Amino acid sequence: MNPGAKERNGKEWVKKAAIGRAAATLFDKKGYLETSLKDISEAAKLSKGCIYYYFSNKHEILYFILDVYMDHLLEGLEDELKRKTDSHSKIEFIMRRHLSLYNNKIPEAMAILTGANNLPYEYYRSIAFKQKKYSQLLADVLSEYFDGEIKMNKAKAISYIVFGMCNSIMHWHDPEGPITLEELSGICFSLFIGGIRQIKTGQGLNM
């Protein structure tokens, strides 16, 4: 295993990404344990030999999917946050971006939510490290929002809660249903920003 060593060079990357996409769709539909390499090779329209050329086994494919998704969440986020001047717009940016990235990558996002615990520990740890880094970015913005008047473990807890709130939508949102993801994203943002404003103005908790 070599976490982080992803060669995004042309053909090879395209093929790995195609295998990852086919596998993520199957994991979402049938479950990780129920999906075989044969299923993946059929869905990706590639021979099993070709799949083995890129991945030694099924959990390497799962790791690839999750690792690419986490990189996708992290990519450029710090720089974009630096360009925003106030913590309120940073929070809005993080939440809307989180939900819109999910919208483009539903099977991969579902794999993050439901599949990470299928990974062997070494691989899991590498994904968990990126997840922590991601929620730390929101925790830092929250600390800024509260002018440093919040303990870091509470800021972290709130960042987990807000991502949990956003992620839970993936379990029930129906793209054909009466409410768009854009509207839900607006509801989540209004709830959260209203909630922390209330806490900040002193009617909330002892932080």
Add this chain to the structure above:
Amino acid sequence: MNPGAKERNGKEWVKKAAIGRAAATLFDKKGYLETSLKDISEAAKLSKGCIYYYFSNKHEILYFILDVYMDHLLEGLEDELKRKTDSHSKIEFIMRRHLSLYNNKIPEAMAILTGANNLPYEYYRSIAFKQKKYSQLLADVLSEYFDGEIKMNKAKAISYIVFGMCNSIMHWHDPEGPITLEELSGICFSLFIGGIRQIKTGQGLNM
């Protein structure tokens, strides 16, 4: 299958509950698909024959666990809500109760979150029906909170979001960690009540 036909009479019920508890713990630890009836019989310290006396197969055990948990969530809730006079305290009551019931039944609650889709459709539908009834109770309270000035599909969406927010805690909360479940429950409540207050006072969404 006979949903709802649970005989809570003495010995038989105690034995079924013991099997359910052992199975829920294994499903949480090893995953539903990876757990065999042999594992359950060993953990429950009962013969496989004894387990087959009460359940025909593994998904009947999963159904039993989820059905009992949903009954546990629903039991007496409507009556208790009737006794509260304002929607604010009804919301607080629902959220705190939801988190405290989870605290007593962690493996069963995890089974609801991660296992329901392992059920055959007929069983799944019966659980989903109870879940809908449960979140409708919160949606009705929200409609009351907004003096009826909210579309029911938005009230339902908000009720899913708030349960999603509470449930997500189960995935990461460490009972040995620095923040107690009671504190997290307080944070969730403050965030949510602050959020809907903000929406109600007109700085939120067009409902």
